[in-house]
Amino acid sequence: MSDVLERLAQVLEARKEADPETSYVASLHAKGLNKILEKVGEECTETLLAAKDAELSGETRDVIYETADLWFHSMVMLSRLGLGPNDVIEELGRRFDLSGLEEKASREQ
Numbered sequence: 027m028s029d030v031l032e033r034l035a036q037v038l039e040a041r042k043e044a045d046p047e048t049s050y051v052a053s054l055h056a057k058g059l060n061k062i063l064e065k066v067g068e069e070c071t072e073t074l075l076a077a078k079d080a081e082l083s084g085e086t087r088d089v090i091y092e093t094a095d096l097w098f099h100s101m102v103m104l105s106r107l108g109l110g111p112n113d114v115i116e117e118l119g120r121r122f123d124l125s126g127l128e129e130k131a132s133r134e135q
């Protein structure tokens with residue numbers, strides 16, 4: 027499963043040097059971090075609207091499609107900052123066996 031994320035991360039790294047005329051990822055980098063963040067925010071809103079619709083209709087295709095857009099643009103953001111999916115996956119792995127409520131309590135001490 028994460029093989030896809032790793033392969034996509036490699037493509038994203040290579041596209042940093044690509045021609046913005048022929049590469050969407052390169053065109054985002056050429057426009058700068060604010061444009062990338064704008065796309066993350068936009069895809070986030072589209073994802074939550076699709077999730078609301080999915081709960082009402084039981085039709086989940088759009089929520090999968092929008093979440094893919096959100097993950098993709100989040101990965102472009104990570105790549106821009108010199109990070110990759112493994113940094114996030116490691117953090118999620120670190121949280122195994124730690125209840126979310128316990129983790130929250132440890133932050134409040």
Ligand SMILES: N=c1c2ncn([C@@H]3O[C@H](COP(=O)(O)OP(=O)(O)OP(=O)(O)O)[C@@H](O)[C@H]3O)c2ncn1[C@@H]1O[C@H](COP(=O)(O)O)[C@@H](O)[C@H]1O
Pocket residue numbers: 034037041048049050051052094095098
């Ligand atoms: N996974 C994706 C991917 N998901 C979504 N998108 C693009 O993200 C954009 C989503 O933006 P919107 O839906 O808001 O559409 P839009 O109106 O075109 O966007 P704006 O003009 O508002 O910026 C679309 O252009 C999609 O094609 C992606 N573009 C690229 N990839 C991957 O990145 C690789 C490199 O892409 P290029 O850099 O284009 O070669 C590709 O081979 C894919 O593996």
